[in-house]
Amino acid sequence: MLRATYGLSGIDGQFFENTSNLSKTNLKIGAYHECFAQSIQEAINEAKYFLKVVKSQKISYPLAVKISNEFDIEMGKDFTSDILAAFCNVISENNYTPLIYLSKNMFEHVNFEKIKGIKIFLGHFISA
Numbered sequence: 001m002l003r004a005t006y007g008l009s010g011i012d013g014q015f016f017e018n019t020s021n022l023s024k025t026n027l028k029i030g031a032y033h034e035c036f037a038q039s040i041q042e043a044i045n046e047a048k049y050f051l052k053v054v055k056s057q058k059i060s061y062p063l064a065v066k067i068s069n070e071f072d073i074e075m076g077k078d079f080t081s082d083i084l085a086a087f088c089n090v091i092s093e094n095n096y097t098p099l100i101y102l103s104k105n106m107f108e109h110v111n112f113e114k115i116k117g118i119k120i121f122l123g124h125f126i127s128a
Contacts, residue, residue, distance in 0.1 A: 030061030
């Protein structure tokens with residue numbers, strides 16, 4: 001799973017090189033967007049930007065959204081879930097399968113009723 005984009009205009013500096021190199025292998029490629037949206041409209045705009053960037057690549061896994069570590073969790077579970085749902089709706093409307101990429105820390109800040117039916121990838125990192 002490669003980070004492709006972040007926010008409204010960021011592209012990961014390694015994304016195109018990584019997808020180019022991976023496309024020469026038999027490995028499947030996944031991509032995610034790091035979301036900084038603070039409104040439904042921003043989430044929609046970020047999703048459209050993400051699609052614009054990844055459409056040119058051979059992505060074989062669902063397209064994922066990851067809430068940024070700087071996301072304001074104080075806005076509540078419903079707000080976070082509404083942002084995720086809006087982003088994923090744009091992905092679905094463009095004939096891709098959406099995926100929500102959650103860290104263990106963000107897992108408890110989501111109302112799962114609002115994102116029912118969307119697959120979740122849970123990432124958990126530990127320090128050695």
